[in-house]
Amino acid sequence: MNRIHGSSIIFGEPPCIIANSATVGKKEHEGPLGASFRYFHENELCGEKTFEQAESRLQRETVLNALAEAELKAESVDCIFGGDLLNQCVGSSYGLRELGIPFLGTYGACSTMALSLTEAAVFVSSGAARNAAAVTSSHFCSAERQFRFPLEYGNQRTPLSQWTVTAAGCAVVSGVRSEGCPVITSATVGRICDLGVTDINNMGAAMAPAAADTVERLLRDTGTAPSDYGLILTGDLGFTGSELMLCLLEERGIRLNEVHNDCGKMIFDRNRQDVHSGGSGCGCSAAVLCGHVLEELKQGRCRRLLFCATGALMSPTTVFQGESIPAIAHALCIEMQG
Amino acid sequence: MNRIHGSSIIFGEPPCIIANSATVGKKEHEGPLGASFRYFHENELCGEKTFEQAESRLQRETVLNALAEAELKAESVDCIFGGDLLNQCVGSSYGLRELGIPFLGTYGACSTMALSLTEAAVFVSSGAARNAAAVTSSHFCSAERQFRFPLEYGNQRTPLSQWTVTAAGCAVVSGVRSEGCPVITSATVGRICDLGVTDINNMGAAMAPAAADTVERLLRDTGTAPSDYGLILTGDLGFTGSELMLCLLEERGIRLNEVHNDCGKMIFDRNRQDVHSGGSGCGCSAAVLCGHVLEELKQGRCRRLLFCATGALMSPTTVFQGESIPAIAHALCIEMQG
Numbered sequence: 001m002n003r004i005h006g007s008s009i010i011f012g013e014p015p016c017i018i019a020n021s022a023t024v025g026k027k028e029h030e031g032p033l034g035a036s037f038r039y040f041h042e043n044e045l046c047g048e049k050t051f052e053q054a055e056s057r058l059q060r061e062t063v064l065n066a067l068a069e070a071e072l073k074a075e076s077v078d079c080i081f082g083g084d085l086l087n088q089c090v091g092s093s094y095g096l097r098e099l100g101i102p103f104l105g106t107y108g109a110c111s112t113m114a115l116s117l118t119e120a121a122v123f124v125s126s127g128a129a130r131n132a133a134a135v136t137s138s139h140f141c142s143a144e145r146q147f148r149f150p151l152e153y154g155n156q157r158t159p160l161s162q163w164t165v166t167a168a169g170c171a172v173v174s175g176v177r178s179e180g181c182p183v184i185t186s187a188t189v190g191r192i193c194d195l196g197v198t199d200i201n202n203m204g205a206a207m208a209p210a211a212a213d214t215v216e217r218l219l220r221d222t223g224t225a226p227s228d229y230g231l232i233l234t235g236d237l238g239f240t241g242s243e244l245m246l247c248l249l250e251e252r253g254i255r256l257n258e259v260h261n262d263c264g265k266m267i268f269d270r271n272r273q274d275v276h277s278g279g280s281g282c283g284c285s286a287a288v289l290c291g292h293v294l295e296e297l298k299q300g301r302c303r304r305l306l307f308c309a310t311g312a313l314m315s316p317t318t319v320f321q322g323e324s325i326p327a328i329a330h331a332l333c334i335e336m337q338g
Numbered sequence: 339m340n341r342i343h344g345s346s347i348i349f350g351e352p353p354c355i356i357a358n359s360a361t362v363g364k365k366e367h368e369g370p371l372g373a374s375f376r377y378f379h380e381n382e383l384c385g386e387k388t389f390e391q392a393e394s395r396l397q398r399e400t401v402l403n404a405l406a407e408a409e410l411k412a413e414s415v416d417c418i419f420g421g422d423l424l425n426q427c428v429g430s431s432y433g434l435r436e437l438g439i440p441f442l443g444t445y446g447a448c449s450t451m452a453l454s455l456t457e458a459a460v461f462v463s464s465g466a467a468r469n470a471a472a473v474t475s476s477h478f479c480s481a482e483r484q485f486r487f488p489l490e491y492g493n494q495r496t497p498l499s500q501w502t503v504t505a506a507g508c509a510v511v512s513g514v515r516s517e518g519c520p521v522i523t524s525a526t527v528g529r530i531c532d533l534g535v536t537d538i539n540n541m542g543a544a545m546a547p548a549a550a551d552t553v554e555r556l557l558r559d560t561g562t563a564p565s566d567y568g569l570i571l572t573g574d575l576g577f578t579g580s581e582l583m584l585c586l587l588e589e590r591g592i593r594l595n596e597v598h599n600d601c602g603k604m605i606f607d608r609n610r611q612d613v614h615s616g617g618s619g620c621g622c623s624a625a626v627l628c629g630h631v632l633e634e635l636k637q638g639r640c641r642r643l644l645f646c647a648t649g650a651l652m653s654p655t656t657v658f659q660g661e662s663i664p665a666i667a668h669a670l671c672i673e674m675q676g
Contacts, residue, residue, distance in 0.1 A: 002465040004416055007440060009466040050659050078342055079527050086653065087425040089445045093530060093651035097664045102345060102527035104453060105651075105666075107427045107443035115442060119457065126464030127340040128347045128525075146655075187466075189417050189440035192431060313431035313443075315424065317484075321388050326435045328443075 002125055006221035007188065014183035015124040017334065018131075018174045019070035022291025023062045024283075025140065025166030031268045036292040039065060044141055044166065052090060055139035055168075058283070059084070059095030062168040063135050066290075070131070070172045074099045077172070078129035081116035083107050084137050084282050085164075086146060091137050101133070109311030110207075110236050111190065112136040113169060113286040114330035118187040120173040121332070130175055137168035138281030147316060160202040162238045162264055162280035163273075169286025171294070182297045182305075182334050188218040190328040192313065198324050200314070204241020204264075204277055206325040207310040211237060212248040214329040215308050219254065222333060226256045230302030233293060234329070235263030235285025235309045238278030239270065263288035263309075285309040297336055304335040340463055344559035345526065352521035353462040355672065356469075356512045357408035360629025361400045362621075363478065363504030369606045374630040377403060382479055382504065390428060393477035396506040396621070397422070397433030401473050404508040404628075408469070412437045415510070416467035419454035421445050422475050422620050423502075424484060429475050439471070447649030448545075448574050449528065450474040451507060451624040452668035455645075456525040458511040459670070468513055475506035476619030485654060498540040500576045500602055500618035501611075507624025509632070520635045520643075520672050526556040528666040530651065536662050538652070542579020542602075542615055544663040545648040549575060550586040552667040553646050557592065560671060564594045568640030571631060572667070573601030573623025573647050576616030577608065601626035601647075623647040635674055642673040 001012045022037055029040040039061065041047075046054040059082065067074060080099070083106035084091035096103055108115035116134035123129040141151060143164040149155040157163075177183065193210040211234050219225065226232060237245055242262045249256055263285040264278035289307055296302045308331035314323065339350045360375055367378040377399065379385075384392040397420065405412060418437070421444035422429035434441055446453035454472035461467040479489060481502040487493040495501075515521065531548040549572050557563065564570060575583055580600045587594055601623040602616035627645055634640045646669035652661065 004466070004468060007416065012465070052655060052659065078345065083443075083445055085426075087655065088423075088447065088651065088653035090651070090653045090656050093664050093666075094656060094661065097530040097532050097651075100529055102529050103666060104457065104527060105421075105445035107421055107445045109426065119442065122464050122466045123460055126460050126466070127350070128342070128460045128464070130342060189442060191438055191440050192435040194435050313426065313428070313435075315426035315428045317390060317425060318428050318432060321390065323432065326431050328431075328441060330442075 007217055008221035009187045011125050011185055014185045015121045015173045015175060016177045016181050016183050017171050018178045018181050019066045019172040020290040020294045021062050021066035021069055022167060022169040022287040023058050024287050028165055028167055028267055031273060033267055033292050051139055051141035055091040055137050055142050056095035058168040059091055059135055059137045062170045063133060066170040066172050072131060074101050077101045077131045077133055079104055079123060080133040081106050081119045082135040083112045085143055108328060109313055110280055110282050111309040111311030111328050111330050112282045113289060114307060114309035114332055117171055117332060118330055121184045121187060124173050124175045131172060133170055133172045135170040136282040136286045138164050138283035140164045140166045143281060157276055158201040160240050160277050162203060162277045163275035164281035165267055165279045165284035167283030167287035169290030171290050180298055182294060182336050184332050184334055186222050186333040188214050188331045190214050190330045192326045192328050194324055194326040196324045200319050203280060203312045204238045205244055206312050207237055207327040208241045208244035208248060210327040210329040211245045211308055211310045214331045216252060216254060218331045226259050229259050229304050229306050232256050232260045232306040235288060236280040237262045237310055238264035240277045307332050307334055345555055346559035347525045349463050349523055352523045353459045353511045353513060354515045354519050354521050355509050356516045356519050357404045357510040358628040358632045359400050359404035359407055360505060360507040360625040361396050362625050366503055366505055366605055369611060371605055371630050389477055389479035390424060393429040393475050393480050394433035397429055397473055397475045400506040400508045401471060404510050408510045410469060412439050415439045415469045415471055417442055417461060418471040419444050419457045420473040421450045423481055446666060447651055448618055448620050449647040449649030449666050449668050450620045451627060452645060452647035452670055455509055456668055456670060459522045462511050462513045469510060471508055471510045473508040474620040474624045476502050476621035478502045478504045481619060495614055496539040498578050498615050500541060500615045501613035502619035503605055503617045503622035505621030505625035507628030509628050518636055520632060520674050522670050522672055524560050524671040526552050526669045528552050528668045530664045530666050532662050532664040534662045538657050541618060541650045542576045543582055544650050545575055545665040546579045546582035546586060548665040548667040549583045549646055549648045552669045554590060554592060556669045564597050567597050567642050567644050570594050570598045570644040573626060574618040575600050575648055576602035578615045645670050645672055
């Protein structure tokens with residue numbers, strides 16, 4: 001049985017991440033983590049006719065690659081948790097419809113990887129699934145035209161804006177431990193935080209308080225300190241949001257600086273790739289986690305990871321209506337044991 | 339511990355629905371179930387400035403009413419599962435942001451009530467939550483302008499179309515049994531079904547195959563027959579979709595007719611209220627379940643309920659791109675015990 005301590009879930013028998021995979025686009029493959037990304041597409045349409053179909057394809061391919069790594073057929077996966085940024089989460093529903101796996105749609109904006117992974121872990125730990133997958137994606141082109149401007153317009157990007165990553169990431173969780181695979185020992189579900197930020201081009205600022213709240217709760221509830229982690233990984237606060245979160249935590253006496261990094265900072269080279277405040281999008285933290293960081297754990301370069309994915313929960317409609325931007329962050333502690 | 343039988347979740351210690359509440363709009367209150375709906379709004383703006391804010395308010399009020407019924411403060415709820423039809427699920431994120439309850443966003447279109455209730459039940463049964471809430475909503479006016487036409491345009495509705503319900507429903511699930519309250523004994527997570535329906539004005543046809551698939555799996559996996567249920571409740575297939583689902587199941591030797599009803603058929607009076615094929619929207623099955631049917635169970639008029647909520651997973655963008663409509667249905671068995 002699991003238990004709640006404070007407001008975090010402590011897993012009685014930590015579920016195991018038996019496989020993980022990521023697929024990225026060209027720009028992401030040319031970034032600093034390019035060598036970690038085994039699967040990538042040179043063309044933004046990924047062989048499809050629309051950007052939305054391309055995003056769906058990214059998800060489907062990534063799930064199939066993860067299942068192949070786990071040596072599982074789709075029939076052996078009891079459920080899959082997936083979601084994305086597109087209206088009505090169509091990246092997932094069209095991407096996964098052929099697979100026949102029972103599907104639970106999630107929405108957490110760019111926090112979706114941590115959300116779906118938490119749910120997969122709870123389902124597996126409860127016996128409600130033997131194997132469960134968690135997947136998410138984003139695509140620069142489908143996001144730009146939905147949230148910002150048509151690409152053809154060639155709009156100028158503001159200095160604090162972030163660049164939506166073209167990528168998908170998938171992790172497969174099992175109740176049976178597999179040697180050399182990391183386990184999920186605890187999880188903290190995010191609370192909606194809204195400090196009144198209304199600048200749609202500065203998502204990092206909107207999300208930083210949510211990240212600080214969740215990281216603080218996870219550390220307190222698990223009785224751990226930042227130094228107990230090889231890496232505290234947020235995503236995607238970018239450069240601006242990361243600084244703000246570190247400040248907020250420092251005010252509360254928690255100093256992460258030595259062990260902190262952010263998926264939005266890691267996936268692009270800011271000087272070379274013109275992404276302003278870094279990467280964003282559900283696919284950013286999903287690809288950095290599933291394509292790079294989990295491999296670092298398996299290869300012994302990090303023993304314990306705090307993964308905290310962040311999302312901004314507004315829509316273009318609420319922004320036009322003058323609402324501020326609510327944000328959320330979900331976190332998991334993932335570690336190598338034994 | 340729970341277990342998987344076939345592809346359904348069988349709860350080892352069935353979680354209990356300790357409270358349920360619904361809030362509806364004027365048209366729904368004037369419908370055949372009006373007397374069951376204790377909370378309703380006369381005005382479609384519910385005292386807010388926009389339809390989206392009105393929908394958020396419906397969710398928030400409904401959660402607070404359910405918590406009051408459960409005699410729980412928000413701090414005692416470990417997590418809430420919520421989602422809606424609005425782009426980026428803003429009905430939930432803005433509706434619930436003030437409550438401070440850890441929030442897991444769900445997306446299942448009109449199947450969201452069954453999806454969020456399944457997740458709440460699994461979290462509670464695993465010890466990952468002591469009390470968990472499940473909520474969803476829809477609003478005729480916010481849905482019309484997002485999915486169809488501006489209301490001012492006064493478009494003609496086609497004969498097979500359904501009317502989006504203005505309502506929210508919330509259920510609170512606990513690991514501790516409460517006398518006189520129903521329990522959730524099993525759940526079947528839906529698979530995405532797409533038989534190629536492209537008529538956006540006939541959602542019932544798109545969703546019927548998904549409902550048939552899920553109902554068939556739940557009956558088979560739990561070893562039950564339709565006659566074991568006081569009510570098999572789908573939502574929201576409406577008149578057209580219900581007939582199609584009954585045909586599909588009859589072809590497979592399963593005859594539901596005597597015990598079947600559909601939330602979309604129940605909530606409006608087709609002859610008097612001009613709703614064509616019936617009600618739809620996340621709030622339809624949520625309000626019929628949480629405002630009416632769960633009360634029927636508590637009052638002994640039904641001992642065992644199969645609740646199967648259905649959703650169509652397209653978006654306006656995918657429809658414009660010529661895609662067919664994928665659909666999903668999630669089901670739970672809810673019963674009075676002891």
